[in-house]
Amino acid sequence: MQKIRDHYFEKAKQEKYFARSIYKLEEIDKxxxxxxxxxxxxxxxxxxxxxxQYMLKKVGTGSIVGIDISNxxxxxxxxxxxxxxxxxxxxxxxxxxxxGSFDIITSDAAPKTTGNxxxxxxxxxxxxxxxxxxxxxxxxxxxxxxxxVFQGEDLKPFIEEIKNNYKRVSLFKPKSSRKExxxxxxxxxxxxxxx
Ligand SMILES: C[S@@+](CC[C@H](N)C(=O)[O-])C[C@H]1O[C@@H](n2cnc3c(N)ncnc32)[C@H](O)[C@@H]1O
Numbered sequence: 001m002q003k004i005r006d007h008y009f010e011k012a013k014q015e016k017y018f019a020r021s022i023y024k025l026e027e028i029d030k031x032x033x034x035x036x037x038x039x040x041x042x043x044x045x046x047x048x049x050x051x052x053q054y055m056l057k058k059v060g061t062g063s064i065v066g067i068d069i070s071n072x073x074x075x076x077x078x079x080x081x082x083x084x085x086x087x088x089x090x091x092x093x094x095x096x097x098x099x100g101s102f103d104i105i106t107s108d109a110a111p112k113t114t115g116n117x118x119x120x121x122x123x124x125x126x127x128x129x130x131x132x133x134x135x136x137x138x139x140x141x142x143x144x145x146x147x148x149v150f151q152g153e154d155l156k157p158f159i160e161e162i163k164n165n166y167k168r169v170s171l172f173k174p175k176s177s178r179k180e181x182x183x184x185x186x187x188x189x190x191x192x193x194x195x
Contacts, residue, residue: 006020006178008020008023008176011023012050017050017053017054018048018049018050018053018073018074019048019049019050020050020176021050021051021108022050022051022053022054023174023176024108024148024174024176024177024185025050025051025054025055025106025108025146026054026176027172027174027175027176028146028172028174028185028187029054029058031172032170032187032189034104034144034146034187035055035058035059035104036058036059037058037059037060037061037062038059038060038061038062039059039062039103039104040059040062040063040064040065040099040100040101040102040103040104041055041059041062041063041064041065041102041103041104041105041106042064042065042067042095042099042102042104042105042106042134042138043055043064043065043066043067043106043107043108044067044068044087044105044106044107044108044109044131044134044147045067045068045087045107045108045109045110045127046066046067046068046073046082046108047066047068047069047070047071047072047073048070048072048073048074049066049072049073049074049075051106051108052064052066052073052075052080053075055106056075056077056079056080059079061079062079062103063079063080063081064079064080064081065080065081065082065083065095065099065102066080066081066082066083067082067083067084067085067087067090068082068084068085068109069084069085069086070084071084081099087109087127087130087131087134088130092133092134092137092138093137095134095137095138096137096138099138101138101139101140101143102138102139102143103139103140103142103143103144104143104144104145104146105131105134105135105138105139105143105144105145105146105147106145106146106147107127107128107131107145107146107147107148108148109127109131109147109148110124110127110148110150110183111123111124111126111127117150117152117182118152120150120152120182121150121151121152121153121154121155121182122152122154124148124149124150124152125149125150125152125154125155125158127149128147128148128149128158128186129158131145131147132145132147132162132165132188135188135191136165136194139191140191141190141191141192141193141194142190142191143190143191144187144188144189144190144191145166145186145187145188145191146185146186146187146188147185147186147188148183148184148185148186149183149184149185149186150182150183150184151182151183151184152182159171159186162186162188164192165188165191165192166188166189166190166191166192167189167190167191167192168188168189168190169186169187169188169189170186170187170189171184171185171186171187172184172185172187173185
């Protein structure tokens with residue numbers, strides 16, 4: 001992950017968060033009030049762990065399962081379980097058998113950027129499509145999915161598609177997200193009952 005040594009980087013260091021990404025999730029949470037006590041979250045692309053750190057502070061007796069290719073997570077909390085793996089390689093049904101369903105799925109997963117904004121956006125959308133297909137299996141009606149995506153020309157039709165499955169879909173660009181970054185967050189609220 002590219003390290004940007006800005007105000008948010010320094011703040012994260014001071015507040016003992018593993019990454020500056022925390023402030024994007026905090027802004028999302030301040031706006032949408034998502035992480036209530038007792039909720040169970042699947043955190044995709046969780047390494048090094050700042051989102052999970054933040055959510056653990058919020059969910060009380062709830063729990064978090066984090067997944068990442070990289071095993072650089074250093075969270076020691078009995079409400080947190082880490083699975084090392086690539087989301088394209090595991091069967092979400094396995095996840096459901098092992099942990100049951102989740103209230104919220106978060107994804108900050110991103111491809112390694114190449115500098116080519118077209119191919120980066122395509123790869124990012126592949127990840128987000130996979131996140132939403134995992135959500136189809138592990139997220140019950142009423143559940144919420146939050147996912148980072150790089151803006152590209154195929155994003156709009158994708159958003160239209162997921163509107164069929166969620167009652168409200170918002171796009172949010174946090175202030176702590178660098179202006180030059182093409183990332184934006186999809187917040188899909190209130191999953192509809194399967195047809
Ligand atoms: C920006 S970082 C996440 C930062 C994290 N939210 C935090 O607050 O510490 C993106 C992560 O996505 C992971 N990732 C990317 N593609 C993935 C995939 N296909 N499966 C699992 N993890 C993936 C990367 O390994 C990387 O750790």
